[in-house]
Amino acid sequence: SNVHWDECPGECAAIGGTFACIDDESQNGQALAAFGGSCPDGADDCGAWIAVNDKASEGNWICTADGSTQTYQPWSAIGSEPNGGSGENCANMWGPNSGRNDGAWNDYGCTGARMPCICRGGGGGSSEDLFVAGPSGGNYYDATAYCSSIGASIATIYSATENELARQACGGSSCWIGLEEVGGSASTPKASQTWRWMDGSTASYTNWLSSEPQNHNGRDERNAMMNCCGTDGVDASGMWYDAPDDYWAPKPLCRTDGSGGSSAERGACTISGIACPDEHTDTDMDYTHIDSSNNKWIWSGTTSDGRSWYENDDVSNGVKYLYYSTRAGGWFLTATAPDLSAADPWVGDNNPFRFYGQAYGDSPDGVFHDAQIYCGHDTGDPADSCWKSPRGDGRDYYWCDNDGTVTVSCEDVVAEFSFVANVGSWSNGRAQCQSRGGDLATIHSAA
Structure with a gap:
């Protein structure tokens, strides 16, 4: 539906989803793809609302889904966005063939237009569809094998919003997640530990219990689970704990959108x-x-x-x-x-x-x-x-x-090239690339 920004949480909930923030370029591309290649029918403008605003403090953009600071902000270079000051406190994404930077962001008056909303999940599905828990407990190797068997990967969690979805999917169980300690030993203090996701990225977002990771009883615990401790009947807090890979109780928690695979060759x-x-x-x-x-x-x-x-x-x-x-x-x-x-x-x-x-x-x-x-x-x-x-x-x-x-x-x-569809003219194509921190491609060899 085409609605004002404030109506989006209810719109998304009605289809089983949540009003979405966007955490990185990959998610931004997925959101742009949701337009289906054309401007939304009946919308006041060629765009869609996202769950980002600066209502509380001008210029301090937050993700309203979890209250965190919105660090990823691909504002449109056309118009030098955000440019609306206190009169434009809500964010939208420009759609394809918008005449601006397709997929780039713009600040807008929260009631200044009626547009569709970008929702996570939804489409008649559940907000938990990003994550799926396996049916039974097992060790870490069992968990990775189960996720692979259903065409998914052991869960990677990149934000508080995603952690809440993972918590809902895990339920009242302990669940393995795809986080591992790099280097270190049983005696390494938690402030000196380095933890990395299975796609190779260092964990910038974490949700450890305040006492974790702790290498319980002096054991070198190099993997991580959500909730503690057992296969069923545990507190569904969504907090993280370190654990040894042979711990038998956690269920697999799998990520189903392919984001847990390798992020680059x-x-x-x-x-x-x-x-x-x-x-x-x-x-x-x-x-x-x-x-x-x-x-x-x-x-x-x-x-x-x-x-x-x-x-x-x-x-x-x-x-x-x-x-x-x-x-x-x-x-x-x-x-x-x-x-x-x-x-x-x-x-x-x-x-x-x-x-x-x-x-x-x-x-x-x-x-x-x-x-x-x-x-x-x-x-x-x-x-x-x-x-x-x-x-x-x-x-x-x-x-x-x-x-x-x-x-x-x-x-x-890291891939040196990316593709942006439906840019129209050469100059608009270059503006699109520059808005993403790049420029039009130069090609120097057959490779």
Whole structure:
């Protein structure tokens, strides 16, 4: 319906949604797509209201859905918005073919026009549709597998508005979310801990209980859950707690809009910390070259389960491929290429390294506290933390627990180009790009 700004909360609630703030460029693009390529029929102007205003304090724009400061503000360059002063305290988005900057924002009098409202959820659905909780409890690995099985991803939560939707979906249960600690140990104080979402982004919004994360009873708890503690009958507070990955009670909380996947293709990865014990370091197992910053594994695509895989461009490297195996429960660094058509890409047994532990997402980026490495085929008794396995020719493989942690550091390759539809003229196209912090594309090579 075409309504004044103040009527939008009721309009959205009537279709099972909530009047929406917009947190980033991706969500802004989704909101623009909701116009369906044309201006709204019967509207006073070619736009739609969003849940942002500066009624309380001129120039201080807030998200009215949760009262937080509106940090993402893609104001239109045409008209140098916001330009209305105290007479224009509500925000709208310009629609396609508006003659302004399509998708950019404008300040408007809250009763100055009748336009549709941008709602989250709705369309006859529920505001909780962004998040779905699984039916039963399990450990963290069970949760990620369940979300993948329904075409979703373990929940990422980027704002208080999204946390409220996640809380509603989780209900009176503990629920796993896709947040993991990077580095640190059981003794790292919470003020010094770094937590990252499974898409690789650092968590700028968090909702920890005041005493969390706390590594309860001195255990290194590197994952996170919402609500504490049990499968059913717990306080649905929406607060976050750190937890060990083998805790059996939380249900999976899945994000269904695809936002929990990788936000960008992965670039080059470097690997450090690989070391065999001195007793098992024959010349065939000299891994010192792996630690070189010039020795990189390049993002090469995704496997059938949607995880990234990487290839080293040094063809003489016996550890040419890096990919995840569900059967192995970890990442392989191997001489054997993954089978991209199979449900699990594990091929053959030539896998000198297996990394387990911290990195569970679609990328290996992170610190692994458990790693097993192939340390040659000499004879004799295995060293401490090593064991031998017959290889069939009278000699033995020697496998060892890695001496220390292994760190995999992967760069993100952010897309250099984006596409904006229906801009009309060249000059308006350039204005559209500039309003988004860019400019019209320059292209310097076939790549």
